[in-house]
Amino acid sequence: MDRVARIGPNALLQLVPVLDRALGVAERTALFARADVPVPPPDAGMWPEAEVARLHRAVVQAAPDLAPGVLRAAGLGTADYILANRIPRAAKAVIRALPAPLGARALTMAIAKHSWTFAGSGRFSVAARAPLTLTIAANPLACGAGRAPSCHWHAAVFERLYSTLVWPTAQVLETACCACGDAACRFEIAPRAELPS
DSSP states (O other), X not given: OOOOOEEOTHHHHTHHHHHHHXXXXXXXXXXXXXXXXXXXXXXXXXXXXXXXXXXXXXXXXXXXXXXXXXXXXXXXXXXXXXXXXXXXXXXXXXXXXXXXXXXXXXXXXXHHHTTHHHHXXXXXXXXXXTTEEEEXXXXXXXXXXXXXXXXXXXXXXXXXXXXXXTOTTEEEEEEEOGGGTOSEEEEEEEEOOOOOO
């Protein structure tokens, strides 16, 4: 029986076009090779967590200044894929029609049900409702330098999902990170105050 921890392939696939734009195809190809990670085919299934983690770390090590933006862009792309292909149209309509607190609860329940696809061997939980706080204990993709929370990919996925379906001005703040020695990565999600026009 295959007991290898796995993560959804978009954690790799969405990095390909972002890295191509940021570094060029040749450097992206070399980066995957240095991490010993093959580029998944577009129809890839769940991917070994260790390979995803190696590539995310390789991005941070190879381009520390670009990594936050690269990982964020890939996270936004992943969420866009989920919105287009994994959440049924009727479910999106229901979540959008609900009052924001109920919509947030419904979306959070769906995220929790499918957390294995983005947390791998990490343990996802809802730590608080106000502000809405999601955690991933032992997050396998936490790969920053340890000076500040650095799970830009996860934060961007959450931000896009909640801003598209619940709060148009949602923002995500990572307040703790396994890469900094914390037991869990902690993401606070809340609507941002509207900026004055």
